[in-house]
Amino acid sequence: MAQVKLRDIRKSYGKVEVIKGVDIDVDDGEFVVFVGPSGCGKSTLLRMIAGLEDITAGTLEIDGIRMNDLEPSKRGIAMVFQSYAIFPHMTVRENVAFGLTINKAGKAEKAEKVAEAARILQMEHLLDRRPSELSGGQRQRVAIGRAIVRDPKVFLFDEPLSNLDAALRMDMRMEIGKLHQDLGASMIYVTHDQVEAMTLADKIVVLKDGMVMQAGAPMELYHEPDNLFVAGFLGSPSMNFLEVTVDAVNADNVTVHNTALDPIDVPHKGRSFTVGQTATLGIRPQYLHPSDQASGKLHGKVILTERLGSETVIDVSLAEGAKLIAALAEDTILAPGTAAHFEFDPNQAHIFPETR
Amino acid sequence: MAAISSDNRGLRLVMRYTVLTLIAIIFVFPLVFMVMSSFKPDLQLLRDTSSIRAFLPVGDISLNNYFDAFDRAPVGLFVFNSVLVTGLTVLFSLFLCSMAAFSFAFLEWKGRNILLSIVIATLIVPFETIAIPLLLMVSKLPWIGFEGFSVGWLNTYRVQIIPWIADGLTIFLFVQYFKDLPRDLIEASRVEGASWWQIYTKVVMPLSGPVLATAAILKFLVMYNQYLWPLIVVQEETYRPVMVGLGYFFQLNTAWGEIMAYLTIITVPVLAFYLVLQRAFIASIASTGVKG
Numbered sequence A: 001m002a003q004v005k006l007r008d009i010r011k012s013y014g015k016v017e018v019i020k021g022v023d024i025d026v027d028d029g030e031f032v033v034f035v036g037p038s039g040c041g042k043s044t045l046l047r048m049i050a051g052l053e054d055i056t057a058g059t060l061e062i063d064g065i066r067m068n069d070l071e072p073s074k075r076g077i078a079m080v081f082q083s084y085a086i087f088p089h090m091t092v093r094e095n096v097a098f099g100l101t102i103n104k105a106g107k108a109e110k111a112e113k114v115a116e117a118a119r120i121l122q123m124e125h126l127l128d129r130r131p132s133e134l135s136g137g138q139r140q141r142v143a144i145g146r147a148i149v150r151d152p153k154v155f156l157f158d159e160p161l162s163n164l165d166a167a168l169r170m171d172m173r174m175e176i177g178k179l180h181q182d183l184g185a186s187m188i189y190v191t192h193d194q195v196e197a198m199t200l201a202d203k204i205v206v207l208k209d210g211m212v213m214q215a216g217a218p219m220e221l222y223h224e225p226d227n228l229f230v231a232g233f234l235g236s237p238s239m240n241f242l243e244v245t246v247d248a249v250n251a252d253n254v255t256v257h258n259t260a261l262d263p264i265d266v267p268h269k270g271r272s273f274t275v276g277q278t279a280t281l282g283i284r285p286q287y288l289h290p291s292d293q294a295s296g297k298l299h300g301k302v303i304l305t306e307r308l309g310s311e312t313v314i315d316v317s318l319a320e321g322a323k324l325i326a327a328l329a330e331d332t333i334l335a336p337g338t339a340a341h342f343e344f345d346p347n348q349a350h351i352f353p354e355t356r
Numbered sequence B: 001m002a003a004i005s006s007d008n009r010g011l012r013l014v015m016r017y018t019v020l021t022l023i024a025i026i027f028v029f030p031l032v033f034m035v036m037s038s039f040k041p042d043l044q045l046l047r048d049t050s051s052i053r054a055f056l057p058v059g060d061i062s063l064n065n066y067f068d069a070f071d072r073a074p075v076g077l078f079v080f081n082s083v084l085v086t087g088l089t090v091l092f093s094l095f096l097c098s099m100a101a102f103s104f105a106f107l108e109w110k111g112r113n114i115l116l117s118i119v120i121a122t123l124i125v126p127f128e129t130i131a132i133p134l135l136l137m138v139s140k141l142p143w144i145g146f147e148g149f150s151v152g153w154l155n156t157y158r159v160q161i162i163p164w165i166a167d168g169l170t171i172f173l174f175v176q177y178f179k180d181l182p183r184d185l186i187e188a189s190r191v192e193g194a195s196w197w198q199i200y201t202k203v204v205m206p207l208s209g210p211v212l213a214t215a216a217i218l219k220f221l222v223m224y225n226q227y228l229w230p231l232i233v234v235q236e237e238t239y240r241p242v243m244v245g246l247g248y249f250f251q252l253n254t255a256w257g258e259i260m261a262y263l264t265i266i267t268v269p270v271l272a273f274y275l276v277l278q279r280a281f282i283a284s285i286a287s288t289g290v291k292g
């Protein structure tokens, strides 16, 4: 168990800076997920923590000790790769025990640790097989087993599930969550999948273009996104964004409207606006409720209704070609082509000064 | 439908095997001619070349050519010399070239890419152009051996071995193969605490069966067929290899039968080596499963 501390971490390849000053804290036993679109620098960041990439600038500390220039094996970390990276010429047992063999551990210790890891991952029956005789999920288990026997302070996962099919991915996701509970170790997990991030994380770090957009508990990010990017990245279906005009600004609220939206007061949460500027209003599909013309605040026309069983997703077209998605309780049916009116709680809406 | 398509497949199979058999025969016939001729006296051998009899063990068949060949030249010594020189060169070459390639493929150091380009560029330099400078060099090189200090490498085994250990082609083969190995395997080993030497011995080499076999075969062929170099650096019979030894049979009267016997003898190590490596090659692909 350990704390990991990143301070103003930077990484350049030649002249191109891909990590642009990142501060992150991982607490003892915390499960932290780095999430962001492909190419935003998640893997680079993780590999810098692992010691597989040099740190161009900044400080990396694990348990208060500067790690920048230490070999990967001296950092007390274990890493699980997207490709599993298990050795094809060794049996599962040899794979899991690789680090112990390298470090000349005794026979008894080796057997004991391998047995323990195999028990945790329920793969005792696989120990004498070769990787070519294993399924994708089983290979992933071997890779995790190899990490467990190292008894690391910090586990690092780089998109460990993205080579698995959908059903297996869900199983393994739960198993990794359970593993975290059982071992209580600090874990850093990289993914581009916001569902994995939401379900697994104690803390999510949203990255974009080598910068931290926001870090915090999943529900905190979900309900209180700091910016347009985080608001649009987390949640499914993703948040609706409307371009609106600011009519008035006061201590707590801004009043905004557009052609489809009646004037409404939305809490600005300290963000600064000027009257007359264009801003973006965000509202999650789940928080839109159908209503009549009089009490509705948003007005449009139904394009498509998709019944998913647990909810019904309605595509709505607003004036000026804007689009909106509403996720309604299961029994709500709106016929395509008819007018649709929605109301919502302004406290569940978000207003951002930037536009997309 | 099924019947037709399986007929088609059968036909295709027959055709494929016919073609393959034909090709095999074309390649094998010179060998058959060599072996058959080695049992015949010169007169009959030359007469038979105009007919199919050249490939058949007919007429005056005996082992006389073999006895005569051993009388004329120290055949056993030549074969021993060639096998020794070839074997040692192949071993050293596999070891050192793979280590050089490991460094080119996995380690980061200044000038790596430039040096690799230079190494690859040596592929286009023909040996003939460096033979004389190399000769001048080895003739002045010092050596410390069991007999103490000496200068000049001429008339030794080492002069036939050491200049041939490192070569651009072998290094290039290894570099290409190493670059295709999954990088994650190397990085996982580093995270697990393996030193570069351990990564080389425990991870990379066990996965390199196919390229080891390929490099070994290529090197073997080059070394076993050495002619020009030993011709100029080895004057003493003691260190003479097989190809230079062939000259013993081209004196006043060319002894064709004995030549065929000699060639048959010196072909045996080649076939043995090839068969062993071919099996190792297939076994290593099957067990490591690196490809596919």
Ligand SMILES: Nc1ncnc2c1ncn2[C@@H]1O[C@H](COP(=O)(O)OP(=O)(O)O)[C@@H](O)[C@H]1O
Pocket (backbone or CB within 6 Å): A013, A018, A036, A037, A038, A039, A040, A041, A042, A043, A044, A045
């Ligand atoms: N070895 C490298 N050399 C140059 N650029 C690189 C290298 N590795 C990664 N990058 C660049 O750094 C950025 C971040 O990459 P990466 O961390 O792999 O993203 P992610 O894992 O979030 O998809 C990308 O733009 C990528 O092109």
Ligand SMILES: [Mg+2]
Pocket (backbone or CB within 6 Å): A042, A043, A044, A159
């Ligand atoms: Mg990545």
